[in-house]
């Protein structure tokens with residue numbers, strides 16, 4: 001039977017690995033830390049500890065495997081040296097038969113609130129988005145040169161049980177008033193796992209798919225909906241000009257990009273019907 005490997009087996013990857021185990025299929029989860037390994041053991045997922053930045057990937061049957069690549073890029077720079085190392089490792093281990101890569105919607109850059117689909121050109125702006133774009137390009141090159149199959153998922157903000165900004169809301173960190181807040185896109189973790197499985201099973205070779213719920217809303221609206229659903233006090237509202245001195249550089253970066261993502265392609269090509277197409281549905285299942 002084909003080996004399934006989840007490289008970067010964290011919040012999403014553990015749930016994904018459990019789906020394979022539930023079907024009676026073998027799977028190996030790869031993490032970087034002892035803590036990650038202990039978490040996998042608790043979930044019953046066979047695990048290996050390897051740091052893609054430092055270690056060889058010996059002990060992993062990569063040749064001919066189904067490989068999910070969920071390792072985030074490094075924290076700095078405009079390249080993803082980890083994905084470069086992964087592709088290099090394929091030269092000695094042999095290539096996977098099919099690789100599903102979890103990229104981000106950040107590669108589209110700022111679209112000024114426009115509705116966009118996968119045909120929209122990538123115009124990454126932030127360094128973190130350049131790193132993702134670099135990883136996508138590296139993997140497409142590998143696919144072209146070796147014939148290994150590649151599916152890229154451009155993933156929106158992931159939320160679910162244990163992945164809600166409750167702490168931020170409790171601390172009362174201010175939000176930009178709704179009329180100045182950019183559009184953001186999200187996906188519930190269970191739906192993302194379903195997209196990953198469908199992409200591995202029936203994604204078109206070389207295709208890119210947006211993994212999102214298709215119901216974007218303002219970033220501030222998201223935080224307010226979470227606060228209301230969790231019964232927490234709504235954080236104070238400030239203007240975008242005031243935000244410059246009060247919010248983190250990371251948050252200011254997110255505030256400078258606005259786009260509304262279509263998920264038609266995952267519905268039409270992968271035949272997916274999302275369990276949580278709206279935040280109202282998804283938050284109820286997350287709290």
Ligand SMILES: NC(=O)c1ccc[n+]([C@@H]2O[C@H](COP(=O)([O-])OP(=O)(O)OC[C@H]3O[C@@H](n4cnc5c(N)ncnc54)[C@H](OP(=O)(O)O)[C@@H]3O)[C@@H](O)[C@H]2O)c1
Pocket residue numbers: 007008009010011012013030031032033034035036037050051052053070071072073082102103104105155156157158159
């Ligand atoms: N959060 C979002 O809204 C969002 C949106 C779009 C895309 N994504 C991307 O989607 C992917 C899955 O997300 P997630 O929430 O499941 O991430 P996560 O919980 O942070 O899991 C990442 C996993 O990668 C492992 N890892 C990190 N660096 C590694 C290295 N150098 N070598 C080997 N393993 C390494 C971690 O190991 P340990 O368990 O040992 O730490 C962890 O298991 C990530 O690439 C994430 O950046 C996230």
